[in-house]
Amino acid sequence: MKKKKKEKMMMMMMRKKKMMMKWKKKKNKMMMMRRRKMMMMKKKKAMMMMMKAMKKKKKEMMMIMKKKKKKKMVMKKAMKKKKAMMKKKEKTIKKKKKKEKVMIMKKKKKMMMMKKAMKKKKKKKKMMMMMKAMKKRKAMILMMKEKTM
Structure with missing residues (x-):
């Protein structure tokens, strides 16, 4: 009886041990999974942040480019x-020129x-003078002729 009881007890102990081991394994696995999940989340978060x-950088660059473009346009x-x-x-x-x-x-x-006008005037004057002189001479000649008659 005692032997059987002892054997039974041993069996129970073994079973308990096995169960414990299983549970520990499960726990470890769970922990690992959890850790892995956490790592993944961290990685994901980091990626998201990146x-x-x-x-943001792209937006900033775009803004700078836009500003540059605007400046260029204004300059143009x-x-x-x-x-x-x-x-x-x-x-x-x-x-004006x-x-x-x-x-x-x-x-x-x-x-x-x-x-030209001045020249014409001068010419005219000269002509007039000449005419006058001619008339005078003619008159003189006539007078002389009359005197000699």
Whole structure:
């Protein structure tokens, strides 16, 4: 009886031990799984953070690029305006020069006309003087002729 009891007890003990071992294994496995899950979560979180940071950086870069583009556009517009202004200035200068040239030409023409007119007047005066002189001479001749008659 005692032997049987002892054997039974041993069997019970063994069974208990086995159960404990099983349970420990299970527990270990669970812990490992949990740890692995945690690691995965951490990795995922880190990845998410990285992605977020990347997105932020990209956004910042985009903003910088946009600003640069805007600046470029503004500069381009300003340059266009400047060019247009310069062209306008050049045109006005050209117009002024043309006007001045025309004015000078007109003045020259006027002067020439005046000179011509003066010459004509002088010629006329000379002619008149000549005519007068001729008349005088004719009269003189006539008078002389009458006297000699």
